[in-house]
Amino acid sequence: MTDTYLNTQSSLSMKGSGYYSAKTAGAKNAIDKTQKVIENALQTIPSNEILKFADFGSADGGTSQEMWSNIIKIIRDKGDNRQIEILYTDLASNDFSTLFKTMQGMHGNANFAFQKNFKNIYVHGCGTGFHEQLMSDDSLTLGFSATAMHYVSERPCLIENHVHMTGANESEKKLFTKQANKDWETILLNRSKELIKGGRFICINFGIDEQGRCLGNTGGHIMFNNFSKNWKYLEDQGIISNQEYINATFTQHYRTVEEFRAPFDNKDSAISKSGLILKSCETMITECPYKIHYLNNKNTMSPQDYARTLIPTMRSWSETVFRNALVDRTEREINEIVDKFYNLYIDEVSNDPEGHAMDYVHVIMDIEKAY
Amino acid sequence: MTDTYLNTQSSLSMKGSGYYSAKTAGAKNAIDKTQKVIENALQTIPSNEILKFADFGSADGGTSQEMWSNIIKIIRDKGDNRQIEILYTDLASNDFSTLFKTMQGMHGNANFAFQKNFKNIYVHGCGTGFHEQLMSDDSLTLGFSATAMHYVSERPCLIENHVHMTGANESEKKLFTKQANKDWETILLNRSKELIKGGRFICINFGIDEQGRCLGNTGGHIMFNNFSKNWKYLEDQGIISNQEYINATFTQHYRTVEEFRAPFDNKDSAISKSGLILKSCETMITECPYKIHYLNNKNTMSPQDYARTLIPTMRSWSETVFRNALVDRTEREINEIVDKFYNLYIDEVSNDPEGHAMDYVHVIMDIEKAY
Numbered sequence: 199m200t201d202t203y204l205n206t207q208s209s210l211s212m213k214g215s216g217y218y219s220a221k222t223a224g225a226k227n228a229i230d231k232t233q234k235v236i237e238n239a240l241q242t243i244p245s246n247e248i249l250k251f252a253d254f255g256s257a258d259g260g261t262s263q264e265m266w267s268n269i270i271k272i273i274r275d276k277g278d279n280r281q282i283e284i285l286y287t288d289l290a291s292n293d294f295s296t297l298f299k300t301m302q303g304m305h306g307n308a309n310f311a312f313q314k315n316f317k318n319i320y321v322h323g324c325g326t327g328f329h330e331q332l333m334s335d336d337s338l339t340l341g342f343s344a345t346a347m348h349y350v351s352e353r354p355c356l357i358e359n360h361v362h363m364t365g366a367n368e369s370e371k372k373l374f375t376k377q378a379n380k381d382w383e384t385i386l387l388n389r390s391k392e393l394i395k396g397g398r399f400i401c402i403n404f405g406i407d408e409q410g411r412c413l414g415n416t417g418g419h420i421m422f423n424n425f426s427k428n429w430k431y432l433e434d435q436g437i438i439s440n441q442e443y444i445n446a447t448f449t450q451h452y453r454t455v456e457e458f459r460a461p462f463d464n465k466d467s468a469i470s471k472s473g474l475i476l477k478s479c480e481t482m483i484t485e486c487p488y489k490i491h492y493l494n495n496k497n498t499m500s501p502q503d504y505a506r507t508l509i510p511t512m513r514s515w516s517e518t519v520f521r522n523a524l525v526d527r528t529e530r531e532i533n534e535i536v537d538k539f540y541n542l543y544i545d546e547v548s549n550d551p552e553g554h555a556m557d558y559v560h561v562i563m564d565i566e567k568a569y
Numbered sequence: 570m571t572d573t574y575l576n577t578q579s580s581l582s583m584k585g586s587g588y589y590s591a592k593t594a595g596a597k598n599a600i601d602k603t604q605k606v607i608e609n610a611l612q613t614i615p616s617n618e619i620l621k622f623a624d625f626g627s628a629d630g631g632t633s634q635e636m637w638s639n640i641i642k643i644i645r646d647k648g649d650n651r652q653i654e655i656l657y658t659d660l661a662s663n664d665f666s667t668l669f670k671t672m673q674g675m676h677g678n679a680n681f682a683f684q685k686n687f688k689n690i691y692v693h694g695c696g697t698g699f700h701e702q703l704m705s706d707d708s709l710t711l712g713f714s715a716t717a718m719h720y721v722s723e724r725p726c727l728i729e730n731h732v733h734m735t736g737a738n739e740s741e742k743k744l745f746t747k748q749a750n751k752d753w754e755t756i757l758l759n760r761s762k763e764l765i766k767g768g769r770f771i772c773i774n775f776g777i778d779e780q781g782r783c784l785g786n787t788g789g790h791i792m793f794n795n796f797s798k799n800w801k802y803l804e805d806q807g808i809i810s811n812q813e814y815i816n817a818t819f820t821q822h823y824r825t826v827e828e829f830r831a832p833f834d835n836k837d838s839a840i841s842k843s844g845l846i847l848k849s850c851e852t853m854i855t856e857c858p859y860k861i862h863y864l865n866n867k868n869t870m871s872p873q874d875y876a877r878t879l880i881p882t883m884r885s886w887s888e889t890v891f892r893n894a895l896v897d898r899t900e901r902e903i904n905e906i907v908d909k910f911y912n913l914y915i916d917e918v919s920n921d922p923e924g925h926a927m928d929y930v931h932v933i934m935d936i937e938k939a940y
Contacts, residue, residue: 248705281705285693290669298661298696313697320704322656323694325669326684333691334619334652 224511224558226261228484229344232402233265235478235564236342237272243339244396249273249282250339252392254328254401255346256286259297260306262344267310274316281318287332290325297323327351329381331388338392343401345560347385350377353449361429361519362422362448364412378451383461383468386565390472393567399474405561406454407481413452414512416483418553421512422448428542429520437535438524445523448516455481458561477564489555505547505554512556513540595882595929597632599855600715603773604636606849606935607713608643614710615767620644620653621710623763625699625772626717627657630668631677633715638681645687652689658703661696668694698722700752702759709763714772716931718756721748724820732800732890733793733819735783749822754832754839757936761843764938770845776932777825778852784823785883787854789924792883793819799913800891808906809895816894819887826852829932848935860926876918876925883927884911 253262270282286297296305301321303311313319324332328343329351354373357366363374389399406412414421433443461469462476488511492504520539524532547554624633641653657668667676672692674682684690695703699714700722725744728737734745760770777783785792804814832840833847859882863875891910895903918925 248708283705290673290675291666294665294669294694294696295662298665302661302697304661320702321695321697322704323665323696324692325665325694326673326692331691333693334654337619 223487224484224556225345226264227487228402228482228558228560229262229265231482231484232344232400232562233268235400235562236265236269236340239340239398239400239477239564240269240273242396243398244394246339246394247280248339249280250333250337251282251284252287252333252338252341253284254287254332254341254343255349256288256292256297258293259286259300262342263300263306263310263312267312267315270312270316270319279318281320283320283322285322285324285333287324287326287328289327292323292325294323294325329384329388331391333392335391336394338389339394339397341389341393341397341399341401343399343403345402345404345558347382347401348404348450348452350374350449350451351381351384352377353447355447356444357447358444360422360426361446362425363451364406364415364422365426374451375457378453379457379460381451382453382457386461386469386474387472389565390469390474390567395473395567395569397567398477399565399567400563401565402482402560402562403458404450404452405458405481405559406452407483407559407561408455411483411557412559414556416555416557416559418555421556424543424546425516428539431542432535432539437538442523442525445525446520447523448519453561455479455561458563462565473567473569475566475568477566479561479563482558482560482562484558484560486555486557489557492551500548501551502544502548504551505544508547508554508556509540509544512543594858595855595927596716597635598858599773599853599929599931600633600636602853602855603715603771603933604639606771606933607636607640607711610711610769610771610848610935611640611644613767614769615765617710617765618651619710620651621704621708622653622655623704623709623712624655624657625703625712625714626720627659627663627668629664630657630671633713634671634677634681634683638683638686641683641687641690650689652691654691654693656693656695656704658695658697658699660698663694663696665694665696700755700759702762704763706762707765709760710765710768712760712764712768712770712772714770714774716773716775716929718753718772719775719821719823721745721820721822722752722755723748724818726818727815728818729815730797731793732797732817734822735777735786735793736797745822746828749824750828750831752822753824753828757832757840757845758843760936761840761845761938766844766938766940768938769848770936770938771934772936773853773931773933774829775821775823776829776852776930777823778854778930778932779826782854782928783930785927787926787928787930789926792927795914795917796887799910802913803906803910808909813894813896816896817891818894819890824932826850826932829934833936844938844940846937846939848937850932850934853929853931853933855929855931857926857928860928863922871919872922873915873919875922876915879918879925879927880911880915883914 256262298321299305301311301313303314313321326332354377355370357370360366363371366374393399404413429443429446432438433440459479461467464470488508492499517536520536521532524535627633669692670676672682672684674685684692697703725748726741728741731737734742737745764770775784800814800817803809804811830847830850832838835841859879863870888907891907892903895906
């Protein structure tokens, strides 16, 4: 953790290649905790001639690299030298060059550059969204996806008095739920086609746990409410328009455990009929690594120091929503407004850090293509 | 041809996305002419459950897009709806985002966006050089490669009195030949592993034909000699150092037909033993599209107009060699020197265009994994 944190620190000012991974130490920790589920699954997957893995919504591959490297090491240490194809998928605009370089040891942590460190590993990429089928029928041994499927394939409406569906009104929430249910079915049906019989799809997704907790909302301040409050403040100050306030709507849905389970619990659903069964479904909290580091280093870190590590990690994945909400603005105006927006959050945390954090709330599912 | 040319024209000033393809209309024409060879091969390849294609050294996929689209259309028009996976390979630094967008119809000519226009097509990328094995054993139905394998995996030496192996002295040429032979064996052995039994590898490579002709050397001025002459002129003028002159050495080898054939003609070679046989080997000249356009439009085009279309196409693939030859220079100096270098060529062609062109000389090989 310390190493990860230090890496994150040293690259805080570095945008561009590797930026996403460095900013998302927590996402990495959540993945690392899932390794056991994958190890267990691999013990029961039928033995095919080749192993075909996929990492859906992988971004630059940085957050899951260590996990995949560990899994491959376990396979090889057992004397299993089968050829392994691993397909990384994300949108076409994804930084596949950094991804390929990372696995070859030309970027990032060479200790986990598994393409270089092990034999017979073939790393491929796919620039098509995971709402579609991405490879041939009956070819995938084990699919994995981390922190990616909360993005819905289209935004069903703008949210009028908030920025995120967790704060939407009932009718807005209904539209998001409908879209998310439809997407979840599409995602699963396509994975069902791709998987070999006995293959597994293990995913950890942002969601809402049994206690109603979700990302940045685990007891203290609620991150998305803060985004909303500060964005509204910019409207109140006349810095952005009401339409720009409304435009900032995350194209995301945090599914509840029930929503995730629904197609499996219904034996007549298209998902169940396609052969998929749910082996396990659990929720998991991964504490904000920035918060932990701050609490362990209060003697040397000021609240402002903490704010200046916490807010950038939030900014890394949320910034585009606020940038794109702005209408007919110059690049310079956009930069100024968005800087101002995140600085409000930094100021608030600097004044009183208590209860501010970005804890992760994941729903871990182990899905089998049983028949 | 005219359409292609116009597309090329309109984007002459556009660098970045699609730049490579727009500048390489001739490379595209050469590929289009190879389509028949691929069509013929597909008629005899054994019928597998899925079709797996690969395009080795594809760059952004633009030059071969129409050809692949035509091939897929022919397959589908026959009522063959098998799933098709196509793997595009190039170095990790390649622009895979433009490639993926192109096949999905988000970039370039949507008429040939085959992933969008046909069903059950899965487009994947691989950022590892083709000197290595890039996918599982016994999985590739048909591999293709155009104008890519003249790059040797490492530069065996710098060339002292020229910029390209076609102008190197005997001892230098020997080193390049040795490297190229070794690379060719490695390339073929890896394709042999990847191919299914009965699968085909069809490649069109820059090379030297039976009459000693090669790229930009088909009877008139010799392009690489001109590069060399102008680069030497900059040295003579004190603009670059002698070391910088020498540093400009293309990491390329133009193989002769004999060199391409050698491992097949020897039945005891590792290639032959691996099961590869050569079905056909031909040379092909593709006339410079800029030259043709100029000859057809002499009434409206000046020699200078011609020079200003011809030299950029040369510059698109050669510029990095000259940039990287410069030592301890600022970006601004590098730009100035390289602009000056290509302007010398523009001036020469503007003064007398006769005999200046970049005709393509390819060796087309149809290789079968026979056993």
